[in-house]
Amino acid sequence: MSEYSVIGKRVHRVDGPEKVTGSAKYTFDLVLPGMLYGKVLRSPHPHAKILKIDTRKAKRLVGVKAVVTGKDTLGHKQGIWRRFPELCDEEILCREKVRYIGDPVAAVAAIDEDTAEEALDLIDVEYEPLPAVFDPLEAIKEDAPQVHDGIELNININRHIEWGDVDEAFKKCDHIREDQFKCSSQAHVCMETHDAVVSYDYGGKMTVWTSTQSSYYIQRLMADMTGLREGDIRVIKPPTGGGFGSKFELDSAQFCAAILSMKLCKPVKIVLSREEEFTATKRRTPMYYFLKLGAKKDGTLLAKEARVITEGGAYTAMGATALYLTGFFSSFPYKYPNYRYDGYRVYTNTAVTSAMRGFGAPQSTFVGESQLDMMAEDLGIDPIEIRRKNGMTPNYEVPGQAFIQSCGLHQCLDKIEEHVKERGKLPPNHGIGVSAYGFMSGGIFNWFDTPYAFSAAVVRINIDGKVDLFTGACDIGQGSDTTLSMICAEELGVKLEDIRIHAADTGICPPDLGAWGSRETLMNGNAVKRAAAECKRQLLEFAAAKMAPNIAYDFDIKDRWVHLVDRPERGVSYFDIVKEAIRGKDGNAIMGRGHYTPHRKGMISPAYSFGVQAAEVAVDTETGRYKLVNVTTAHESGTVINPVGIEGQLEGAIMMAGGYGFCEDQPMDEGKILNPSIADYKLIRSLDMPETDILEIDTYEPEGPFGAKEAGEGLTNPTAGAIGNAVYKAVGVRINDLPITPEKVLKALKEKEKKKK
Amino acid sequence: MKKELKLKVNGQPYDIFVKPKTLLVEALRDHLALTGTKRGCNSSSCGACTIMLNGMAVKSCSILALQANGAEIVTIEGLAKGTELSPLQKAFLDHGSYQCGFCTAGMLMATTALLTENPKPTKQEIKEGIDGNICRCTGYNSIIRAVTAVVKGEYKEAK
Ligand code: FES
Numbered sequence: 017m018s019e020y021s022v023i024g025k026r027v028h029r030v031d032g033p034e035k036v037t038g039s040a041k042y043t044f045d046l047v048l049p050g051m052l053y054g055k056v057l058r059s060p061h062p063h064a065k066i067l068k069i070d071t072r073k074a075k076r077l078v079g080v081k082a083v084v085t086g087k088d089t090l091g092h093k094q095g096i097w098r099r100f101p102e103l104c105d106e107e108i109l110c111r112e113k114v115r116y117i118g119d120p121v122a123a124v125a126a127i128d129e130d131t132a133e134e135a136l137d138l139i140d141v142e143y144e145p146l147p148a149v150f151d152p153l154e155a156i157k158e159d160a161p162q163v164h165d166g167i168e169l170n171i172n173i174n175r176h177i178e179w180g181d182v183d184e185a186f187k188k189c190d191h192i193r194e195d196q197f198k199c200s201s202q203a204h205v206c207m208e209t210h211d212a213v214v215s216y217d218y219g220g221k222m223t224v225w226t227s228t229q230s231s232y233y234i235q236r237l238m239a240d241m242t243g244l245r246e247g248d249i250r251v252i253k254p255p256t257g258g259g260f261g262s263k264f265e266l267d268s269a270q271f272c273a274a275i276l277s278m279k280l281c282k283p284v285k286i287v288l289s290r291e292e293e294f295t296a297t298k299r300r301t302p303m304y305y306f307l308k309l310g311a312k313k314d315g316t317l318l319a320k321e322a323r324v325i326t327e328g329g330a331y332t333a334m335g336a337t338a339l340y341l342t343g344f345f346s347s348f349p350y351k352y353p354n355y356r357y358d359g360y361r362v363y364t365n366t367a368v369t370s371a372m373r374g375f376g377a378p379q380s381t382f383v384g385e386s387q388l389d390m391m392a393e394d395l396g397i398d399p400i401e402i403r404r405k406n407g408m409t410p411n412y413e414v415p416g417q418a419f420i421q422s423c424g425l426h427q428c429l430d431k432i433e434e435h436v437k438e439r440g441k442l443p444p445n446h447g448i449g450v451s452a453y454g455f456m457s458g459g460i461f462n463w464f465d466t467p468y469a470f471s472a473a474v475v476r477i478n479i480d481g482k483v484d485l486f487t488g489a490c491d492i493g494q495g496s497d498t499t500l501s502m503i504c505a506e507e508l509g510v511k512l513e514d515i516r517i518h519a520a521d522t523g524i525c526p527p528d529l530g531a532w533g534s535r536e537t538l539m540n541g542n543a544v545k546r547a548a549a550e551c552k553r554q555l556l557e558f559a560a561a562k563m564a565p566n567i568a569y570d571f572d573i574k575d576r577w578v579h580l581v582d583r584p585e586r587g588v589s590y591f592d593i594v595k596e597a598i599r600g601k602d603g604n605a606i607m608g609r610g611h612y613t614p615h616r617k618g619m620i621s622p623a624y625s626f627g628v629q630a631a632e633v634a635v636d637t638e639t640g641r642y643k644l645v646n647v648t649t650a651h652e653s654g655t656v657i658n659p660v661g662i663e664g665q666l667e668g669a670i671m672m673a674g675g676y677g678f679c680e681d682q683p684m685d686e687g688k689i690l691n692p693s694i695a696d697y698k699l700i701r702s703l704d705m706p707e708t709d710i711l712e713i714d715t716y717e718p719e720g721p722f723g724a725k726e727a728g729e730g731l732t733n734p735t736a737g738a739i740g741n742a743v744y745k746a747v748g749v750r751i752n753d754l755p756i757t758p759e760k761v762l763k764a765l766k767e768k769e770k771k772k773k
Numbered sequence: 774m775k776k777e778l779k780l781k782v783n784g785q786p787y788d789i790f791v792k793p794k795t796l797l798v799e800a801l802r803d804h805l806a807l808t809g810t811k812r813g814c815n816s817s818s819c820g821a822c823t824i825m826l827n828g829m830a831v832k833s834c835s836i837l838a839l840q841a842n843g844a845e846i847v848t849i850e851g852l853a854k855g856t857e858l859s860p861l862q863k864a865f866l867d868h869g870s871y872q873c874g875f876c877t878a879g880m881l882m883a884t885t886a887l888l889t890e891n892p893k894p895t896k897q898e899i900k901e902g903i904d905g906n907i908c909r910c911t912g913y914n915s916i917i918r919a920v921t922a923v924v925k926g927e928y929k930e931a932k
Pocket residue numbers: 811812813814815816817818819820821822823832833834835
């Protein structure tokens with residue numbers, strides 16, 4: 017609909033000029049007068065008792081200003097599941113026990129990084145190594161070592177989802193498949209590692225600059241851990257070099273810098289090294305998946321049962337949500353009349369597993385879409401046809417769980433079918449695999465126990481018509497500053513350049529849960545739209561008084577023109593009305609507030625996006641190597657607010673999700689990650705990157721601002737499954753464990769050969 | 774134990790003293806406060822620290838500052854002429870070739886060096902030109918489109 021003047025247009029990002037000139041200042045770049053540099057000492061053991069920490073030598077080193085250990089903390093355990101204290105299990109600075117290689121035990125502040133590093137070597141930690149357990153299937157055995165005392169079978173949390181009568185339904189199926197899969201871990205690899213500058217002053221106030229996905233979470237969690245009042249902690253998010261799910265929990269850089277700064281009343285900066293980033297921050301949850309799928313001869317899916325055991329690593333983190341969401345999204349995007357999920361998250365002595373872009377859904381989509389292709393083949397049905405037969409449609413209720421309003425899945429299937437047909441007959445050893453997916457637009461869960469609205473915004477119009485937009489939303493690169501500015505400008509009827517956004521600074525912005533679960537466009541977008549509408553309402557009152565038209569007329573503002581909707585030529589300048597309104601309000605700037613919390617929207621999310629992806633691969637049967645030739649995605653995310661942003665999300669997701677299917681992995685030995693560097697951790701680089709085509713489908717989401725919904729994480733879901741299906745189409749081998757490496761393909765090819773003989 | 778280091782960075786001569794083990798990226802960021810150049814790995818594998826040294830793309834974490842003594846260096850801060858952005862910078866804006874922006878300096882320097890050496894690269898050559906640079910956000914294709922647009926002459930050099 018072209019009635020919009022800002023949204024849907026190809027604009028430069030609001031942070032563009034500073035980012036292309038190198039003038040954007042990230043936390044990584046900040047230097048404050050008198051600032052000290054911190055480093056964190058980490059456990060070399062996967063599981064050990066801390067017997068003694070001797071910091072005396074380190075303290076004596078010239079240039080060292082403070083050394084802290086768990087004894088210098090309140091000893092609180094933290095976690096993002098604040099509503100469930102038993103799930104808040106991470107001290108950050110361990111006092112008695114370490115549970116993975118990388119668990120922090122001490123931190124140092126010194127005049128420079130080299131000195132701090134040197135001091136780490138002078139800290140003597142006496143450990144008593146304990147038996148450790150690394151694989152969740154081992155950890156749930158009776159006699160396995162206990163990662164946390166008193167936790168039976170190391171089961172951190174379990175989740176059950178069920179509807180219909182699964183057992184009865186399986187009896188009615190013509191065909192049942194049972195398959196096992198293994199989903200690997202994945203590192204976020206944000207180009208800016210976790211970092212923080214924390215300044216605690218003599219007045220007892222703390223300011224934190226940090227690379228984060230939620231300044232409000234960090235403020236609240238920091239308050240829990242330091243005993244400071246929330247209001248005495250100000251968290252500011254400068255431009256942030258990526259998040260992807262890794263940066264919305266309190267981390268060791270933030271917490272250790274804070275404890276050190278509180279000791280010294282001086283600013284302390286901690287930047288995690290790339291190695292620490294790989295070994296001691298969180299990562300995607302590896303999962304063992306057991307799937308049972310039952311269908312009628314005609315392809316109607318009657319029942320699905322999913323059982324999952326996830327490798328939790330040492331602490332809960334956001335893994336509990338990943339466990340839930342993988343279970344929920346295992347039913348996506350199909351209408352299963354009968355469905356059952358049982359998931360177990362198991363503690364292990366490995367680096368903590370948690371949220372990563374897609375939040376459990378890339379795993380469930382890989383396994384589900386792989387199995388669905390197998391089912392289709394068993395039944396002799398075309399893969400697209402079986403998806404069409406069972407795919408979700410608008411206004412569908414996931415029984416007892418969720419209500420789906422807008423849904424363009426079937427249009428996406430049509431488009432992808434056309435695309436596959438257009439490709440025609442493929443060269444030998446080429447194959448196209450398809451994969452369908454859906455994802456949420458923000459979660460409804462409040463395990464964090466925020467008393468605030470999930471999203472909020474304040475809009476202030478100044479005398480020159482310039483608009484200040486204050487929001488807690490966190491732009492971590494995904495572009496929310498731009499998207500929200502566009503929504504504000506559209507609603508207010510001004511131009512994008514009239515908006516100046518102030519985001520993610522808890523000192524001046526209303527709280528927002530932050531950038532995770534693909535929530536900003538819909539949730540914060542609604543808050544911004546409402547705040548802008550509130551300002552507009554005030555301006556229109558003055559316009560009505562000034563122009564005094566027939567009461568039957570409606571007013572609106574568009575392109576800075578305040579006018580009668582039915583007689584657009586009759587109007588006044590936005591700038592004039594602003595001036596008069598401020599005068600009329602006794603000199604107060606025009607202010608509007610807006611907030612959004614989903615109500616009566618089921619248990620998961622207020623809205624869902626859908627899509628279908630086709631990946632084409634070319635396999636070299638000699639080596640098992642394959643090339644990602646093309647990835648074409650038909651997707652819908654409601655009204656497109658920021659088209660350049662969506663393209664970027666989509667292509668970027670293919671790099672990350674393609675990597676998950678293609679090459680990314682974190683092999684371990686006894687809890688030690690073996691490839692903790694960018695040289696050894698294989699990522700998709702430009703030469704491996706496939707061609708990417710986008711087929712945009714129009715939908716309108718009634719719950720979203722101007723009809724918009726998520727376009728961030730869902731796009732990470734389909735690619736691994738599409739690659740797996742494509743490899744199968746190309747050379748007839750099916751790989752059930754990620755990543756689908758050349759070695760696995762080659763091995764499977766050889767086995768296939770053997771069987772033939 | 775510090776040694777003298779003379780450099781010309783973005784046309785400006787500098788005369789500073791650095792420790793022998795100081796990396797070029799540290800000299801630029803910590804001594805000259807040119808923080809536009811980023812560091813993503815410190816082990817020459819991500820490309821975030823790419824600068825131009827005597828006209829060639831170099832990962833500034835891969836050489837010691839003193840090895841660059843006497844060199845002419847261009848960093849991201851030196852691409853714009855006054856307030857006018859370079860063609861590649863403009864193209865990056867138009868094509869949304871950056872998101873978090875942390876790889877952007879390296880990407881712009883790698884592609885600027887590429888076009889200095891080879892003003893008409895093929896798509897494959899563009900891909901090769903940035904293969905040493907990781908971008909975790911964009912998936913590279915928007916960067917390739919931006920460079921292609923500059924190659925096609927869609928952006929004019931600032932005078
Ligand atoms: S910081 Fe130099 S290549 Fe990564």
